Amino acid sequence: MLLSLYLHIPFCKRKCFYCDFCSSAATLSEMEEYCAALVREIRLRAEVYGQARVNTVFVGGGTPSVLPDFLMDKVLLELHRSFSIGPEAEFTIEANPGTLHRDWLVMARGHGVNRLSLGVQASQERLLHTLGRIHTFQEAEEAVILAREQGFDNLNADVMFALPGQSIRDYLHTLGSVAALGVSHISAYSLILEEGTPLFVRVRREGLALPSEDEAAGMYEAGRGWLEQQGYRQYEISNYAKPGSVCRHNLGYWRGNWYLGLGVSAAGMLPVSAPEMSGGAEVVYRRCENVTDRLQYQHMLAQGKLPLQQEHPISRQEAMFEAMMLGLRTVDGVDEGDFYARFGQPLQEVYGQQMEELVTQGLAWHHEHEKRRFFALTQRGLLLQNRILLRFMD
Numbered sequence: 001m002l003l004s005l006y007l008h009i010p011f012c013k014r015k016c017f018y019c020d021f022c023s024s025a026a027t028l029s030e031m032e033e034y035c036a037a038l039v040r041e042i043r044l045r046a047e048v049y050g051q052a053r054v055n056t057v058f059v060g061g062g063t064p065s066v067l068p069d070f071l072m073d074k075v076l077l078e079l080h081r082s083f084s085i086g087p088e089a090e091f092t093i094e095a096n097p098g099t100l101h102r103d104w105l106v107m108a109r110g111h112g113v114n115r116l117s118l119g120v121q122a123s124q125e126r127l128l129h130t131l132g133r134i135h136t137f138q139e140a141e142e143a144v145i146l147a148r149e150q151g152f153d154n155l156n157a158d159v160m161f162a163l164p165g166q167s168i169r170d171y172l173h174t175l176g177s178v179a180a181l182g183v184s185h186i187s188a189y190s191l192i193l194e195e196g197t198p199l200f201v202r203v204r205r206e207g208l209a210l211p212s213e214d215e216a217a218g219m220y221e222a223g224r225g226w227l228e229q230q231g232y233r234q235y236e237i238s239n240y241a242k243p244g245s246v247c248r249h250n251l252g253y254w255r256g257n258w259y260l261g262l263g264v265s266a267a268g269m270l271p272v273s274a275p276e277m278s279g280g281a282e283v284v285y286r287r288c289e290n291v292t293d294r295l296q297y298q299h300m301l302a303q304g305k306l307p308l309q310q311e312h313p314i315s316r317q318e319a320m321f322e323a324m325m326l327g328l329r330t331v332d333g334v335d336e337g338d339f340y341a342r343f344g345q346p347l348q349e350v351y352g353q354q355m356e357e358l359v360t361q362g363l364a365w366h367h368e369h370e371k372r373r374f375f376a377l378t379q380r381g382l383l384l385q386n387r388i389l390l391r392f393m394d
């Protein structure tokens with residue numbers, strides 16, 4: 001079985017103003033306790049999945065690079081002991097400028113980490129300040145140089161648009177500055193204003209202005225056009241890569257590959273070991289979610305238990321909807337042959353009516369690529385994706 005691994009490191013130097021991820025600042029002893037629990041979970045999970053061939057690993061957060069190198073070293077050592085991770089595996093760690101050190105990068109390389117994902121977000125100090133980021137753009141530049149010196153040539157930069165006070169010009173300047181660093185992959189996300197965050201409070205109560213929906217769509221279009229001109233091909237609504245640099249780990253999520261989530265709040269999608277029914281429907285796989293409270297996570301593992309919050313049995317019908325929901329995020333779209341191989345039913349037979357309506361409205365199209373047939377959204381369809389997906393829910 002082919003498997004992807006996701007490890008969650010829930011620590012940051014300080015909380016950014018827009019963030020509602022499972023992350024917080026922590027002391028060294030809190031980090032040590034967490035890593036001890038993570039090592040336990042890795043061992044427990046390996047009892048069942050240790051024989052799988054791991055094709056991608058993604059260590060995310062939080063900010064994995066705030067973990068001191070001796071702790072990250074322990075975690076990665078255990079990961080290699082417990083799972084079969086070959087040199088061909090894509091192995092990504094997220095890192096933030098202002099937290100990277102040479103020794104840390106050397107340690108990561110030594111464990112086969114071959115891709116770094118850096119949270120750059122913007123090239124203007126005033127925007128970084130509005131977001132509550134801990135770093136300057138100059139530190140982002142220094143982080144890229146440092147990473148290159150240690151042999152990392154597969155680099156991603158995360159950037160954001162639709163920020164308060166950000167113009168299209170600002171956004172294009174950020175893209176230009178990041179591309180000038182020579183990164184092979186750029187993830188460009190629209191700001192999602194999460195309730196309860198300090199930024200939410202500033203926007204809703206203090207009247208800090210956000211770009212309108214049309215302005216945000218304009219930024220997306222302008223950014224996409226510019227990136228494509230520079231040779232970054234869009235392969236998912238928010239992701240652009242130079243040839244040969246797509247993120248295999250994320251592509252695996254969108255294509256429905258198996259993955260195991262390790263760490264507090266991590267989620268996984270795993271096959272059922274034997275035929276199973278739930279509510280009269282055949283279960284085709286299970287979605288597992290770990291508890292979201294760090295202390296509870298540690299406590300459960302100290303008792304030798306898996307730190308599961310819940311396991312959802314996913315029926316065939318739910319799985320088919322999920323395949324559409326994830327596949328249509330990608331520019332190639334849903335591979336009709338893969339869909340048939342997974343579910344034993346042609347895509348046309350399940351969703352033919354919705355598909356043809358979308359094609360007629362210019363929101364989707366059928367295309368062939370390397371002798372495979374795909375159903376995909378057009379650029380206009382990608383912008384309206386959330387509304388379009390509702391049609392497949394029936």
Ligand code: SF4
Nearest residue numbers: 012015016019023062
């Ligand atoms: S670095 Fe990322 S995870 Fe950490 S607080 Fe900022 S946005 Fe959240």
